[in-house]
Amino acid sequence: MILLENVSKEYRNGVHALKNINLQIEDGEFVYVIGPTGSGKSTLIKLLDGEEIPNSGTVMVENVDVGKLKHSRVPIYRRNIGVVFQDYRLLPSLTIFENIAFALEVIGEDKAKVRRRVREVLELVSLSEKAKAFPNELSGGQQQRATIGRAIANHPKVLIADEPTGNLDPEKSIEIMELLEKINKDQNTTIVMVTHDSTIVDRFKKRTIALEEGFVVADIMKGGYIQHD
Amino acid sequence: MINFIKSLPYHFKTAVKSFGRHLAMSMSAASAVTVTLSLVGVFMLLAANVSSFTTNVESGIKIRVTIDPITTKEERSSLKTQILSIDGVDKVTFSSKENELKEFVKEKGDIWDIYKGDGNPLRDAYIVDVKEAKKSDIKNISDTIKKLDKVEKTFYGGDSVNDMIDVFTAIRNGGAVFIAALAVLTVFLIQNTIKMTIYARNREISIMRNVGATNWFIKTPFMIEGMFIGLIGSIMPMMLTYFGYRYLYHSMGGKFFTNMFALQSVNSLALSICGALLLFGVIVGMIGSFLSVTKYLKWKR
Numbered sequence: 451m452i453l454l455e456n457v458s459k460e461y462r463n464g465v466h467a468l469k470n471i472n473l474q475i476e477d478g479e480f481v482y483v484i485g486p487t488g489s490g491k492s493t494l495i496k497l498l499d500g501e502e503i504p505n506s507g508t509v510m511v512e513n514v515d516v517g518k519l520k521h522s523r524v525p526i527y528r529r530n531i532g533v534v535f536q537d538y539r540l541l542p543s544l545t546i547f548e549n550i551a552f553a554l555e556v557i558g559e560d561k562a563k564v565r566r567r568v569r570e571v572l573e574l575v576s577l578s579e580k581a582k583a584f585p586n587e588l589s590g591g592q593q594q595r596a597t598i599g600r601a602i603a604n605h606p607k608v609l610i611a612d613e614p615t616g617n618l619d620p621e622k623s624i625e626i627m628e629l630l631e632k633i634n635k636d637q638n639t640t641i642v643m644v645t646h647d648s649t650i651v652d653r654f655k656k657r658t659i660a661l662e663e664g665f666v667v668a669d670i671m672k673g674g675y676i677q678h679d
Numbered sequence: 680m681i682n683f684i685k686s687l688p689y690h691f692k693t694a695v696k697s698f699g700r701h702l703a704m705s706m707s708a709a710s711a712v713t714v715t716l717s718l719v720g721v722f723m724l725l726a727a728n729v730s731s732f733t734t735n736v737e738s739g740i741k742i743r744v745t746i747d748p749i750t751t752k753e754e755r756s757s758l759k760t761q762i763l764s765i766d767g768v769d770k771v772t773f774s775s776k777e778n779e780l781k782e783f784v785k786e787k788g789d790i791w792d793i794y795k796g797d798g799n800p801l802r803d804a805y806i807v808d809v810k811e812a813k814k815s816d817i818k819n820i821s822d823t824i825k826k827l828d829k830v831e832k833t834f835y836g837g838d839s840v841n842d843m844i845d846v847f848t849a850i851r852n853g854g855a856v857f858i859a860a861l862a863v864l865t866v867f868l869i870q871n872t873i874k875m876t877i878y879a880r881n882r883e884i885s886i887m888r889n890v891g892a893t894n895w896f897i898k899t900p901f902m903i904e905g906m907f908i909g910l911i912g913s914i915m916p917m918m919l920t921y922f923g924y925r926y927l928y929h930s931m932g933g934k935f936f937t938n939m940f941a942l943q944s945v946n947s948l949a950l951s952i953c954g955a956l957l958l959f960g961v962i963v964g965m966i967g968s969f970l971s972v973t974k975y976l977k978w979k980r
Contacts, residue, residue, distance in 0.1 A: 499889075501980050522894055524980055529891035539886045542698045555689065556892040600890060661877055 532601030712912025727852035909964025
């Protein structure tokens with residue numbers, strides 16, 4: 451479960467990114483976070499990921515107070531959540547196979563298990579034949595799928611996706627969405643997806659949280675893209 | 680801890696791979712190590728030899744005490760005990776005037792042989808060895824002996840020897856300071872070079888944290904890589920030290936102009952300096968990497 455209580459975040463340069471946010475996302479939910487640029491979506495993800503600390507309020511993810519984590523504990527917390535970054539963040543010097551394996555190696559999984567799981571994941575994200583390729587040899591959609599693969603490799607309870615369809619054409623976007631839905635259904639993984647792709651939100655209807663200038667302006671269970679005046 | 684040891688082969692492999700994939704960067708860091716370690720090696724050779732010159736010269740210094748020709752046996756032995764009781768005196772050996780002449784002839788040439796027999800103008804003497812630690816006191820000891828009964832004269836190398844010892848001591852101490860300064864410089868230089876190589880990879884480091892790698896998991900391969908850099912960087916300085924010194928030693932005949940300045944033997948000195956350079960390179964590489972990665976780890980949460 452993800453629980454945000456009275457969360458505010460102001461950056462040092464004075465930008466007030468989030469203002470008094472209250473949110474509750476249950477286990478196994480699939481939630482969209484939408485809003486225009488500068489509405490605080492990225493900040494929300496950074497708070498959930500432990501990259502930023504809220505100025506006030508608490509961010510609880512799976513009973514961990516994320517804002518209170520020590521610097522050295524942050525990576526250990528991240529093992530329970532998968533993050534799909536908009537800019538992929540694949541290690542450029544590792545192959546796709548090694549990139550996904552890395553997420554498992556860091557938690558000390560033994561070799562045989564790592565290999566088996568990486569093959570499974572590559573199968574799931576349909577990249578089996580690209581296992582030995584380096585990230586810069588892949589297309590945007592393939593890299594996106596590789597990051598999704600890495601994010602789900604160690605069965606996280608929560609998957610956070612930052613614009614996973616941002617750089618892709620509609621056809622590829624639908625492919626990614628179907629993959630995420632599959633992960634959500636099969637593994638009962640909670641998914642928080644930040645997007646401003648209205649066609650996706652309209653087509654795959656889910657709970658939608660709209661942010662604007664740091665406030666939650668709408669939270670509708672039935673979904674659909676909310677138009678503002 | 681057990682986990683750490685279990686993951687060492689993994690880190691080792693990662694470090695080797697990363698060294699290979701960033702070969703140009705690794706080699707530039709290693710060459711920085713090479714330059715500074717070469718300097719350190721040369722100065723260590725210099726300092727070690729100057730230091731042994733000093734010891735050689737010092738151990739060669741003795742006080743020659745000539746005895747008044749009109750003395751009884753008892754007076755001589757009492758003089759010997761008196762000299763021995765002086766603080767700093769190690770050993771007193773008797774040398775008859777015939778023996779003294781023999782030494783003189785050996786040094787100055789056969790024509791002095793004519794003084795052999797009754798015409799020997801020399802005196803019986805005591806050769807006084809001074810304890811190692813009291814060498815700097817040699818003038819005082821010599822003066823004290825001179826005041827004793829039945830002593831005619833005392834000689835030692837004189838002030839020129841003292842001056843030489845002072846100069847050597849200054850070179851030795853200065854050399855030590857210089858080597859220490861050079862060592863600090865090396866650490867900085869290597870740390871800086873490694874910092875540049877790591878800076879190019881600071882995105883990599885933040886990605887590692889993103890996927891759940893702990894700080895130590897990230898640091899360890901970098902530190903092993905730093906040790907490789909130190910190891911490779913120390914190969915050339917080691918060869919330079921060993922072969923360079925061997926060449927110098929043989930071409931100078933094992934001494935620096937005189938026998939008093941005997942050079943230290945190639946194997947014992949050059950090899951131990953090689954060992955020191957290797958150890959130094961590896962440790963500095965490791966510490967340099969450690970400091971640099973730690974800095975970048977703090978950058979991002």
